[in-house]
Amino acid sequence: MSGERPRPAEATERDMDRKILELFRSRSGGVVSGEALSTLLGVSRTAVWKHIKNLKNLGYRIESVPSRGYRLVASPDILIPAEVSAGISVRRIGTHVVCFRETVSTNTVASHLAAEGAAEGTVVLADAQTGGKGRLGRRWESPPGVNVYCSIILRPPISPLHSPQLTLLSAVATAEAIERTSGLVPAIKWPNDILVNGFKVAGMLNELSAETERVEYLVLGIGVNINMERDQFPGDLRYPASSLALEAGRTVERIPFVRALLESLDRLYDEYLLKGFSPVRDAWLARSAVMGRRVKVDGGAGILAGTVEGIDEIGALLVRTAGGSLERVLAGDVSLEG
Amino acid sequence: MSGERPRPAEATERDMDRKILELFRSRSGGVVSGEALSTLLGVSRTAVWKHIKNLKNLGYRIESVPSRGYRLVASPDILIPAEVSAGISVRRIGTHVVCFRETVSTNTVASHLAAEGAAEGTVVLADAQTGGKGRLGRRWESPPGVNVYCSIILRPPISPLHSPQLTLLSAVATAEAIERTSGLVPAIKWPNDILVNGFKVAGMLNELSAETERVEYLVLGIGVNINMERDQFPGDLRYPASSLALEAGRTVERIPFVRALLESLDRLYDEYLLKGFSPVRDAWLARSAVMGRRVKVDGGAGILAGTVEGIDEIGALLVRTAGGSLERVLAGDVSLEG
Structure with a gap:
């Protein structure tokens, strides 16, 4: 490779x-x-x-x-394993941390490490990414020194069909960490955006290696705009974006944020392994920006309109149309109506 | 790697x-x-x-x-690219063929090739496997000279949730190739076994690399017992197994089988890219050993009994229980009743 x-x-x-x-x-x-x-x-x-x-x-x-x-x-707010791991209380996630001053993409590094057998819970962080990846081959802006670019290796004993459950789990953990370290109130937009005041502040890009019936490894990729300034955002962003600092009106320290993120992930993942998807689904729905709302979903092949009633066990959005039928949406861009 | x-x-x-x-x-x-x-x-x-x-x-x-x-x-019945490719009529699958006298696992080789950027349609064949893989980490018996061990790299523009559709496609193609070259009448047992006269003669093991919303590559692994003799089967097999030769009462040539397999795969995949999952689903249901039958499904967490009504767009088995509810089964071992 x-x-x-x-x-x-x-x-x-x-x-x-x-x-x-x-x-x-x-x-x-x-x-x-x-x-x-x-x-x-x-x-x-x-x-x-x-x-x-x-x-x-x-x-x-x-x-x-x-x-x-x-x-x-x-202590400075730099991402080094010593600082990230200091005093952190985790079972699995964050027991081994690798930090880069700069790398192409933490997801790429983590995927290579996972393919070579790296342990579950291994965390890859970078201060800057030269080829940060967003959804569907899009770019993820990754300037140095201001944000968090984080990838976590998991090896859950599940079918690949259930892997979207871990995407939802990573969104819940990110929302929790934002709330705990900035005091802001984040909302999750299906499937994998985190919004604050309607602006996107974080995104998830997960990578999967699996056989037909079981996951070999998952890489949870989490990018969070922490202290990015307004002039650091490119003009052609698909969604209106912001950072925690811009929304909170103050600098947010990255090390405490990463620690909070890893602790939330670790606790939610431990609960997931013990009790299954239910607690994650409940937490996700409680923080969802779309639950109970009227939405339009652009799934590529056409537009679906209706009211969101929940998510199912493979992470599909359940949308009740005006005609009364319940549609399962597996992929697409969701926009809120009214 | x-x-x-x-x-x-x-x-x-x-x-x-x-x-x-x-x-x-x-x-x-x-x-x-x-x-x-x-x-x-x-x-x-x-x-x-x-x-x-x-x-x-x-x-x-x-x-x-x-x-x-x-x-x-x-010409001998040996697996070399010159023989496999000779006169084959395909658009994508089989345009590039790699053959091994022996390898650990054709799926492992194909996954590595795919990760390094190998083109869609690349086919890996081996005369013998030293570490042939079956479902859920089980072993796939892979003696030299008698069977077909084949892996195909695909890069379909789909969500990973839809990747089971390609598992069903590979089962249909394998059943077609068996019918065309041996005259036997195969049946597909959900999700990925091919039966002849109730004996398992082929299995599928697919591997997936994906981001949350799109597949990077799929490796379709297909193992077919062609000319394996009765004394070459181990005693502790999970299902009663057989080979095409044992069931047909005559030797089946491997090269024509591989060509038929690649041509069926190529035609079905081409149709899939043009028309979506429907034609594959119809072909699968027509050859299904379980459609309309009473089954028991052991999904690990419990046993479900009912009548099979079909499969949905993510490859889940739809089972109508005695109570009248329609259950979606994502994984498990199915056995026929009565």
Whole structure:
């Protein structure tokens, strides 16, 4: 297979950075002596100094405290595994995190990792994407430093026909994370958009590898416009788009957002494996922008109009037409009426 | 990506073999002089002689006719692209054929080729499989020289939810090829078994790579027991199995079978792209072993009993229960009653 591959170079170096950050965070007052760091990490004082310098370069504010050591004053909002994983409480999703400063597409990387056998719950993040993918071959704007581009590998024991259930699950988790970290009230637009105040702030693009009756792996791709500025949106977007910061009127930190997202995903997925689709469906319907509303659906072959009555077990939208028949919509663009 | 990969080495050599066979077949009486072969192929008389020797090693019976040249007396029943493609009439499926004497699994090879961008219609064949795959991780018995193990790459412009339609299409094509080459009357057992006289003679294992709303590629895997002897079946088979030869009481040639299979697939797929699922559904229902019959379905979570009324657009079996409700069955093992 050709194409982009992750380069987990300097894994032990990164591991050392993570351990140093953990030590800072475990101390009240946050001061750790160079000697303690050297002893606890089993490296020389010079090596400790090099790692401190490296962390400062990454944006950490670390002060020297005369005759006492070092103190961590502030952490930057950069996507590195040490920060994403710090203190996160998950069973499966986020136990292994890979971060890129830039990659073609986190979904592409995650698909390659999954094909090579990466464990369920592996998360791929990037600060920027050079070939971010949207629905149906469209582009997903992926400038550096402001948004979240995240892909998660799942291996659910289900038929591929049920895989849209996980798309709905990822939409619910994203909506929860937006609510918890920004205070905004998101709505889910079938099948995979997240709206705030009617503007699209997040989208899902999931990839599937399966045999006829069982999924080999799913990659949940989640793109969220966090701190994107108005002039960073292209003029030709299909839907009116916005970012959490624009809607909330304040900067939203990315690391807490990613942690909230992974925790929601993990909890919902755990519940899904235990209890099936029902809880996800209920949560989805509760946050749905279309439930009970009159809609028009452009399914490519024609336009269907009616009132949304729910979704079925394969994620199809159930639409009651004026004639009284209940239609199952498997794919299409939905617009609200009235 | 690790694992098995095709080695299309000696492509030009094989191409030369194919051209020589075509020349033999284009001549009435089948005699071609060494000089004519040399001139038409643009190679030396020594090279012609080497290729004739090579074809003899492959099992072709080629006679020297004194002062006239060579004559092709008989072709062996071996799976090589030159034989599979000879005189085949297809639009898409079978325009590119790759054959292996032995491989792990033709589905695995085809999936790798598809991921690397192989064209729609590419066909992978093997004389033997060392890791032949059946449904749900089961093994597919794949001894050398007697059966057909075939995988086809498709790139239909459909939603992954509709991909079971292609499983049904491959079952119809396999049933047609069995009928045309053996005279037997096959029946299709939902979702993907082919029965003759109640014995399973063929199975389908399809693999899918997709985004939420569109298929990237499908691999149709088709295994057919052609000339397998009774003592070649393992004792612990899940279903009673047989081969075309055992049921027909005579040897069935593999090359004509593969050609018939690819031609049926090609014709049905062409019709599918033009007219949608309806013709496939009608053909499937006409050959179905379960249509109108009382069945029990073991879907893992429980047993459902009722009468089969058809299949819907995502390939679900429609079963009318004694209580009168119409149930949609997405996965499970079906057994006939009464």
